[in-house]
Amino acid sequence: MNRSLAQLLSVVFHPLLLPTYLFSFILYYMPASMLTLPLESRWVVLSMIVLSTFIVPGLGAYSMMRMGYLDNLEMDRREQRRLPLLFTGACYTLTAYLLYNTSALDQIFFFVMGLIAASVFLTYFVSLFWKVSAHSVGMGGALGLLLVLNRLMPDGSITMAIVVVIILSGAVLSARLALHAHTPAQVYTGYGAGLLLTITTAYIAI
Numbered sequence: 001m002n003r004s005l006a007q008l009l010s011v012v013f014h015p016l017l018l019p020t021y022l023f024s025f026i027l028y029y030m031p032a033s034m035l036t037l038p039l040e041s042r043w044v045v046l047s048m049i050v051l052s053t054f055i056v057p058g059l060g061a062y063s064m065m066r067m068g069y070l071d072n073l074e075m076d077r078r079e080q081r082r083l084p085l086l087f088t089g090a091c092y093t094l095t096a097y098l099l100y101n102t103s104a105l106d107q108i109f110f111f112v113m114g115l116i117a118a119s120v121f122l123t124y125f126v127s128l129f130w131k132v133s134a135h136s137v138g139m140g141g142a143l144g145l146l147l148v149l150n151r152l153m154p155d156g157s158i159t160m161a162i163v164v165v166i167i168l169s170g171a172v173l174s175a176r177l178a179l180h181a182h183t184p185a186q187v188y189t190g191y192g193a194g195l196l197l198t199i200t201t202a203y204i205a206i
Helices: 003-012 018-028 039-066 082-101 107-127 134-152 159-178 184-205
Strands: none
Touching: 003 159, 018 039, 018 107, 018 134, 039 082, 039 107, 082 107, 107 134, 107 184, 134 159, 134 184, 159 184
16 A cells, blocks of 8 residues: 555544544434434534544643653554553543433433443553554444444444445555554454454443
8 A cells, every 4th residue: 555545544544533433423424313412403512522532632642742751643652652542541431421411412422432432441451561553443443333323223224334434444454554553463453352342342231
């Protein structure tokens, strides 16, 4: 794969952006029968997701780099990933808590955010010992979430969305390998772990 394309895919499908993509899909693509939140109010939820899962963690990582805790924002060294992942996991957990305690919101929002937070902490714990691919964990989790949502949908199918995510997963995993950011084992293990975590948690919770 061309290096420029690999870098573009790594940026566009950065793990911090995946919650925004997933919530955009749920808020504006899922059937109306699955959500009670009025369409005109959904931008509020999406704005909160962008702020708490992308902007705040991103600024946190940038601040850590400026203070010398990180060499760069790509966090090539495994030992430098711990603090950013822990901070991101805390942001995601707080977001899930806020979604859970807002009675006007559908519980599916809390469920999805909780799964995403769990995947971040999974990446954190694995990173204590091994440099697993966070991109792969995120893409595997995204596929697992769509598979779960597809089973929950009473009046429709999101098969095409699942196919698109599978294709994008292949592209993103190939990009990480092309950039030599991870070994094949780190990429495939991350993808499998994200997928398995989401499906297993959903099976237990639902």
